[in-house]
Amino acid sequence: MNTFITAASRRGPRDGKRRICFPITSRAYYGRSQLLIRKLHAHPAVDLELMLGGSILLDKYSHHIAAEIESEGFNISAPMFNVVEGGNHVAMAKTACLTALEFTNGLHATDPDVVVISGDRFEQLAIAMAAAYLNKTIAHIEGGDVSGSIDESVRHAITKLAHFHFVTNDEAHRRVLAMGEDPRYVFNVGSLDVERAAQVDATLTEAMVNRHGVGCVIDVSRPFLMVIQHPVTTEQENRAHLEATLRAVGSLGVPTIWFWPNPDAGTAEMSETIRHFREHHDRATANTRFITNVPVDEFVAMLKATACLVGNSSAGIKEASYLGTPVVNVGARQRGRLAAENVLHVDYDAAAIGAAIERQLRHGRYAASPVYYRPDASQRIADRLIDLELYTQKRFFDAAALST
Amino acid sequence: MNTFITAASRRGPRDGKRRICFPITSRAYYGRSQLLIRKLHAHPAVDLELMLGGSILLDKYSHHIAAEIESEGFNISAPMFNVVEGGNHVAMAKTACLTALEFTNGLHATDPDVVVISGDRFEQLAIAMAAAYLNKTIAHIEGGDVSGSIDESVRHAITKLAHFHFVTNDEAHRRVLAMGEDPRYVFNVGSLDVERAAQVDATLTEAMVNRHGVGCVIDVSRPFLMVIQHPVTTEQENRAHLEATLRAVGSLGVPTIWFWPNPDAGTAEMSETIRHFREHHDRATANTRFITNVPVDEFVAMLKATACLVGNSSAGIKEASYLGTPVVNVGARQRGRLAAENVLHVDYDAAAIGAAIERQLRHGRYAASPVYYRPDASQRIADRLIDLELYTQKRFFDAAALST
Amino acid sequence: MNTFITAASRRGPRDGKRRICFPITSRAYYGRSQLLIRKLHAHPAVDLELMLGGSILLDKYSHHIAAEIESEGFNISAPMFNVVEGGNHVAMAKTACLTALEFTNGLHATDPDVVVISGDRFEQLAIAMAAAYLNKTIAHIEGGDVSGSIDESVRHAITKLAHFHFVTNDEAHRRVLAMGEDPRYVFNVGSLDVERAAQVDATLTEAMVNRHGVGCVIDVSRPFLMVIQHPVTTEQENRAHLEATLRAVGSLGVPTIWFWPNPDAGTAEMSETIRHFREHHDRATANTRFITNVPVDEFVAMLKATACLVGNSSAGIKEASYLGTPVVNVGARQRGRLAAENVLHVDYDAAAIGAAIERQLRHGRYAASPVYYRPDASQRIADRLIDLELYTQKRFFDAAALST
């Protein structure tokens, strides 16, 4: 490659620091990575660069989070508009392509030593692909989990492009090794979400709930439900699935905080379903407060206070396991994921969902489970991102061959 | 999703046929897939669609191959220009992104039941990603192999996005299963390249060699070498590596057919290295004929006639294993791949390369190996592409869990 | 160019028909072009192809309009998702680029004889650019007007890429000629919007208004205002400008139908301004009904019934001139455009806006003006699209040189 081009396009000398790049494409990713990002930012041997893109710059909360990110003094580059409108699979696929196209430029210009890919969203695979073609060392957080949507495939595909793996639980650890990753580079560090949740000591107040969203006022001193049900992009029947939950929850008459789904393929129809249900079943939703988004600390405070979390959020599997929150997990999205005993799995069936919620209401809170928890998850990741020897050429690690 | 949009953009009714889409992005992929494509095209229950893109439309041989494809009467759609110039990693990454962007449109419009991804080139991963987001069933040919470049990661990432797997050998079979793929969908069918090679009965003539390229006239009745050495995109020292081979071969004085490398990142410097060597070592290259490209049948005839194939082409591992061609495999590109006894592995070292070639010249041809060969590979794939039940939601298949 | 590629990618033989392609990128464009499209569709010598893209597939009314388009039996191709989210200039520019990229593929595959570009939206310039590079004959509807935003430049740039020009008024005619276009190809055919409006004979009913939107119920038997105020993308003070109108209209106490602005750069802040004003000036907006969108016929019926149209919509200049609707045109967006006597121009000043509205209320309706009206505008355009000899090489037509 032309050395001039290289020189002209890339950030200056590193002064011996390791340049670590974090592509952040949604608010959730920022929230979950905050502890890690702060530790890397503070480390004298690290030149940290946040690359913002995707929906993080788009929703109406971006002012909020943008101000928050800026106030931390991070080095932020390449905020880009690369989300294609449409809210369907075609738009999602194109968003991934456009994101990868633009991050290719950004990664080439920034020239990082390590690119940190987080989770399983489609833009993250696209960015991992771009980083792989650019011959960067890729670190992946939260690989190895199983789940019930396209996320499952995306997560494992990222694993096969990544060089360092920070998994959150023993089963994921085993799977990443089975997939041929070198044990020297696979680390069970626990979940960043759970570490974050464990550090929250806020107690839920009425204001924390009722200053958000619209609908009934929630009395937090009495039992209340939380519902978070995202569309599952490989299923055609998101609408019917959501209605099952709406009916089940509506018929119980328990005060409920209902979170609107994340922006994603299928979201529009989910939102429409909720709106339609609200208009036609006003008694069923008379006890419901609809909320779009709350700060992480307040969300954790709600998880610690709720009588039961219903739906298919990963928070039910991860944060709730440690917080002891009773969970009714509905449908395929989290199916197969390692779960602690706080989770009851049910199908998209109003009666079954209702029965499971009642069972959880009777049971009450659970003991904290260690399945996703390690102390200092963020510190463990930071240490390795800083110290591990970089490499780019991967080779399938043949455990079976070794053992014979 | 808006049903109108769906209706407007998609090909009409299938009449009960299974629509199978083949994205073909290089000449090599077409050559290797020809037997399979013909069988699918001829089958009454299949609605086959070839989607051409990438470099297949670009090089100076595309007229040639395009006429060939057209003469077969296939249904061809969406030829697109999506190769970004530059011949470096940035251009390669962008090509992948642009390819995926355009195939998203093409796949959405064609609305296939199955998308067949072949091998491990970067555009194929990008297309697989687009197909996955569009919720298509993905079939992958030639997964599970190990090798020594970015191809290794790309190949396994495709595996984790794919639903049906057609591997070419037992080791690949074992690896694909280890990676968590469901045994019901993983098939060792042997190599399409080897099946194709096995069907060639042409005998090499002087015309077959000397009507191509430039340089010394090769006497095919006497021992001659073939050299194919591609750049390895994760290595900085392509130039030095190539010079080692140039020196080794040049010093032997054996007539040699030297193939220019494929267009890819690093190709320009490879070509320049060869040109430079030619100009400054005219005696060393006095016995050499430089060739860009030959028809598949003539290439196989050369493999059957050559005294030794030198370099890092996959033909040395696959076709040559069945044809019994002596091979000196240089460097990391094919390292780790299952190889028959016809292959000697050496490092980028002129002396070692020279010694290995001489050893192969003394040994002569090998017996045919079955490692990559199954009779009717193409028929086996075709049968399964037609008959297997389609699915889209993948789940890590936990062999270890089963066995306990 | 490779003839194979050409053959493979393009639609079949034309049977002597002229293939005319209409890129439609917004609902408004479809509404305005409907009469013309129907005439072309019905003509035996025309092979009409609608290419849908941009926001037409995105807003919540797209179901509606899509069903309408489909019911007409048109040949529809290439619906594509190419709108980049963000609602700012960067997103708008990227949308143009992505649109042009995808229409390049669509135009290449469709291979039209003529591409019909309409108006002055940014995607239309991008599509015109793609068509020009593909060597297509470009027809432009509604060139030559002046106005007060980026639209002005975009419109004239399209003129300089176009081969046939269908202008709507004498001043535009003169300007297009001044810009060096050949008089043989410039036609003042009147406005398609006005022709459409002239054919509407519906009388406004209460249902037509009050089944749309939210807010106060409008009594259509008594005087009411209509307000349509779009953001002007070259001005920073959209918010202040809108507030001037909100205050002026609010203080009059006249029942008002207020249309939300079109989706475009600056729209988000406009909508937020309206929402904020509503919340803080509930008395001022007590007489207001907020409406997003109505069918064309009902919109025309409103124009025919309203006491005054306020804001910066082109309907105030064009349709209202023929319908005799009193108009208060605010700010720079339509400034300089040929206007009939029904229009009062005022600045972004609440007092001036209020005074002008009162003056119009006192004046009442105007006589129909012919400035934008020719009978059979659509037929005139259709005839020429069908009969004019095609050409592609443009040459500045030097009127001054001729006259000397």
Next chain:
Amino acid sequence: MNTFITAASRRGPRDGKRRICFPITSRAYYGRSQLLIRKLHAHPAVDLELMLGGSILLDKYSHHIAAEIESEGFNISAPMFNVVEGGNHVAMAKTACLTALEFTNGLHATDPDVVVISGDRFEQLAIAMAAAYLNKTIAHIEGGDVSGSIDESVRHAITKLAHFHFVTNDEAHRRVLAMGEDPRYVFNVGSLDVERAAQVDATLTEAMVNRHGVGCVIDVSRPFLMVIQHPVTTEQENRAHLEATLRAVGSLGVPTIWFWPNPDAGTAEMSETIRHFREHHDRATANTRFITNVPVDEFVAMLKATACLVGNSSAGIKEASYLGTPVVNVGARQRGRLAAENVLHVDYDAAAIGAAIERQLRHGRYAASPVYYRPDASQRIADRLIDLELYTQKRFFDAAALST
């Protein structure tokens, strides 16, 4: 727009300087702009930023020119790979789109006060479009000329997007005004190419010619021809046109320096035509030296020494007018452009071309013409780029209205 995003993505404070951005997409543009760029770079009130893209980074001479640019110490940003391979209209259109997409990011990040667009190449229109959507003030160099390809339309479309106009001759001045541009912003400053040529005092040596390219050795002390014939993208018969010139020149037997055409749509077939002719008419090309590219100073020295320049290069119209070089201009590409008396226009006809060359050989050199020459063109442009008040909202300037 989100202020955070703005802050994060843009270059820091300007310290009162005017930030001027030069998108440079080909070697030719750099050559022609060099004097201007140096003056801007040296000016204390200017913050100059070169944005490199397009083919400038791609051809084999880019090392050369890149080193040259770098050595000047300019601030260079955003080198990007955005040329789509294919060498046809589709690839050209896509290149424009991809270029605009990437320059949108670059321009947004750089946030210039003025973007300087040069000439009429398709990427320059695409960049102008992006800059217009981003609300930048656009300066255009070399508008108003007429010529005979798609360049004509592109050039005028850029004019209609631009705010400041630096034209090279009186006729162009008149046309830009006719197109409705404001006289306060239109300046006839003469041609940068001619200013550059006028400053070259090198005398042609044999080495200057014969160290480049391949073919016959040119004796520069005796009469020799230069041929530069580019493809004309709106004509199908590039090949036939080129053969006419090849035959005409070949039959004269005069030593000839033949320049390969620029990379562009149609170039591949041009090059193939030349190669084919060489192989089949070796006698006709026995006196010919084929050259790809030479430094600007040496090119000017050749123009000053050649007996006649043949083909369709703009150098025949511009530089040659001042240098007094006899020119035979072939075909439509420069047709209609203001030309001095040194130019004979002929059609694509071998006999006519031959006769015209012979006529020019008999005539010998011409007197210097002032049509494209103003002293200090670059200084005049620089002064205005620095001092003119910036504006973005354009308005058609109605000269006719003024005069009545």
